[in-house]
Amino acid sequence: MESNWMYSEVVKDHFVNPRNVLEDENAFEADGEGVVGNIKCGDQMLIVIKVNDDVISDCKWKTYGCASAIASTSILSEAVIGMDLKEAYHIKPKDIADRLGGLPEHKIHCSVLGDKALRAAIEDYYKKTGRDELIEEQEATVICQCMNVTDIDIETAVKNGARSYADLQNMTKAGTVCGQCKKESEELLHQYIHMYAD
Amino acid sequence: MDNNATTPLHPEVAKEMAASLELYGNPSSMHSFGRETRVKVEEARERVADFLDADTASVIFTGGGSESNNTALKLVTCTDSTCVRCPATRKKIVTSVIEHPSVLNTVQKLESRGVPAKYISVDAEGKVDLNQLEAEVTDECALVSIMMANNEVGTIQDIKKIAEIAHRHGALVHTDAVQAVGKLPLSVRDLDVDFLSFSAHKLYGPKGVGVLYAREGAPFCTFIHGGHQEEGRRAGTLNTLGIIGLGKAVEIASREMSERELRVRNLKNRLKEGISSSIPDIHINGHPIDNLAGTLNVSFRGAEGESILLYMDLEGIAVSTGSACASGSLDPSHVLLATGIDAVLAHGSIRFSLGGFNTEADVDYVVEKLPGIIEKIRKMSTMYSKSGE
Numbered sequence: 001m002e003s004n005w006m007y008s009e010v011v012k013d014h015f016v017n018p019r020n021v022l023e024d025e026n027a028f029e030a031d032g033e034g035v036v037g038n039i040k041c042g043d044q045m046l047i048v049i050k051v052n053d054d055v056i057s058d059c060k061w062k063t064y065g066c067a068s069a070i071a072s073t074s075i076l077s078e079a080v081i082g083m084d085l086k087e088a089y090h091i092k093p094k095d096i097a098d099r100l101g102g103l104p105e106h107k108i109h110c111s112v113l114g115d116k117a118l119r120a121a122i123e124d125y126y127k128k129t130g131r132d133e134l135i136e137e138q139e140a141t142v143i144c145q146c147m148n149v150t151d152i153d154i155e156t157a158v159k160n161g162a163r164s165y166a167d168l169q170n171m172t173k174a175g176t177v178c179g180q181c182k183k184e185s186e187e188l189l190h191q192y193i194h195m196y197a198d
Numbered sequence: 199m200d201n202n203a204t205t206p207l208h209p210e211v212a213k214e215m216a217a218s219l220e221l222y223g224n225p226s227s228m229h230s231f232g233r234e235t236r237v238k239v240e241e242a243r244e245r246v247a248d249f250l251d252a253d254t255a256s257v258i259f260t261g262g263g264s265e266s267n268n269t270a271l272k273l274v275t276c277t278d279s280t281c282v283r284c285p286a287t288r289k290k291i292v293t294s295v296i297e298h299p300s301v302l303n304t305v306q307k308l309e310s311r312g313v314p315a316k317y318i319s320v321d322a323e324g325k326v327d328l329n330q331l332e333a334e335v336t337d338e339c340a341l342v343s344i345m346m347a348n349n350e351v352g353t354i355q356d357i358k359k360i361a362e363i364a365h366r367h368g369a370l371v372h373t374d375a376v377q378a379v380g381k382l383p384l385s386v387r388d389l390d391v392d393f394l395s396f397s398a399h400k401l402y403g404p405k406g407v408g409v410l411y412a413r414e415g416a417p418f419c420t421f422i423h424g425g426h427q428e429e430g431r432r433a434g435t436l437n438t439l440g441i442i443g444l445g446k447a448v449e450i451a452s453r454e455m456s457e458r459e460l461r462v463r464n465l466k467n468r469l470k471e472g473i474s475s476s477i478p479d480i481h482i483n484g485h486p487i488d489n490l491a492g493t494l495n496v497s498f499r500g501a502e503g504e505s506i507l508l509y510m511d512l513e514g515i516a517v518s519t520g521s522a523c524a525s526g527s528l529d530p531s532h533v534l535l536a537t538g539i540d541a542v543l544a545h546g547s548i549r550f551s552l553g554g555f556n557t558e559a560d561v562d563y564v565v566e567k568l569p570g571i572i573e574k575i576r577k578m579s580t581m582y583s584k585s586g587e
Binding site: 006015016018021023035037039040042043044045046062063064065066067069070 | 500502503504505508509512521522530541542545577578579580581582
């Protein structure tokens with residue numbers, strides 16, 4: 001079994017022995033709560049945090065999803081306990097995948113939602129404590145160099161109904177010149193459809 | 199418990215194939231080495247013909263179920279007026295929404311080349327809507343292609359009735375019988391189909407070899423062109439070892455099938471009862487009566503299929519799932535969605551497919567391990583809360 005398991009040993013360990021599972025929602029008095037995911041695509045994630053002096057003092061979670069969704073939320077929860085809010089706010093999917101010893105490429109976009117759920121939980125905490133000014137616009141990365149289309153543009157297009165690469169091209173003009181960004185745009189498209197589509 | 203994916207080689211098949219390893223002559227050669235191989239190939243053809251209740255000339259050996267399906271579907275696109283065996287001017291294909299990808303993707307490709315196609319829907323138990331079929335099979339329809347038994351939920355279609363409807367309108371009939379051959383008694387004469395596909399590795403035979411039955415006199419268009427093998431209907435030097443193994447597998451099926459399927463059905467019922475009595479909030483997919491003896495498709499509410507599959511894998515149990523996560527796409531099983539169940543149930547589906555080599559001990563082991571696995575996943579799940587909470 002060991003040699004042909006489809007994920008890394010770290011993933012297996014967190015899948016078999018998940019840490020910090022939220023067992024009793026009512027008993028956990030959360031300071032911030034975030035839910036992300038699209039149940040039609042098969043993943044949903046809830047992260048709850050307790051905050052003390054702008055440091056995450058506790059983090060628990062629930063996940064409906066595959067092995068890498070479970071493992072990535074588990075390892076994230078372990079990593080952020082004791083972490084400064086600002087640092088936790090900027091964790092990226094790749095950081096989680098790296099901690100897991102890597103994930104299959106197609107799993108990173110669809111199953112690593114923990115960073116987004118955590119971000120949502122932290123923003124929830126900022127709102128509840130009246131510190132909305134700490135909520136940041138996400139930094140944009142240019143995906144299509146020819147037409148200067150960013151990941152946020154793609155996210156916005158999906159929020160506005162883009163569901164295929166053709167839709168995306170129509171709405172953002174991404175990939176309409178040299179076409180080199182097609183693969184990356186499509187991956188982002190799928191990721192955002194996963195997060196936002198009904 | 200994943201016998202719909204593939205089956206182990208029957209020991210008698212392995213023995214027959216091993217005994218034929220030295221038989222290297224090309225069955226198309228005229229010399230004695232070639233003839234020696236040809237005798238074995240033709241013996242296999244006779245076994246298949248007997249088993250299907252067909253003429254030997256209607257049995258074409260192929261590279262497997264997908265090739266057989268492709269061949270049957272693509273013959274409708276032939277526009278070569280000099281190709282005497284090809285169908286005339288009709289083009290339309292009528293199929294169903296729950297077909298195997300080797301049918302669905304082929305029909306979609308043909309649509310992009312201008313072939314009109316209709317996909318008949320199914321009811322909650324996976325039965326093709328015969329009223330809709332009747333309405334779609336018009337006089338423009340060239341081919342009706344409906345699978346005999348579904349690989350995911352095990353529902354068996356009334357192919358005889360479907361063939362009757364199709365023929366009334368002058369359309370040809372193909373059935374993808376990959377999951378049915380070796381599990382159900384069938385006669386191509388009685389069913390009155392023009393084409394039927396099956397694959398050896400689903401009935402304890404080798405991989406990479408299959409059959410396309412093509413009724414004598416039915417229009418035909420060669421898919422793989424080249425030499426004169428299979429009477430010019432499928433070029434390429436024959437996969438002699440595979441064909442010998444296929445012939446043996448079919449011969450064994452003709453002896454063992456009825457007893458084996460009865461035993462497999464009893465095992466499945468034991469599994470179904472074991473799961474139903476120990477795990478709440480489940481949904482059994484497929485038809486309650488017209489189903490394959492060994493196929494049990496169960497949805498576990500609030501538990502995601504890939505996780506269930508992998509926890510079972512860690513216990514040494516092999517199953518498959520209709521969850522999107524397992525396929526690498528964003529959509530769960532097209533078959534389950536077609537039956538109208540919600541996405542959460544489709545993502546939480548597990549297919550157990552039992553075969554002749556499974557035992558009561560295997561079933562009891564699954565029933566012992568599975569409740570704990572489902573409970574563990576549901577405790578972590580955002581999509582499950584125990585009734586009453």
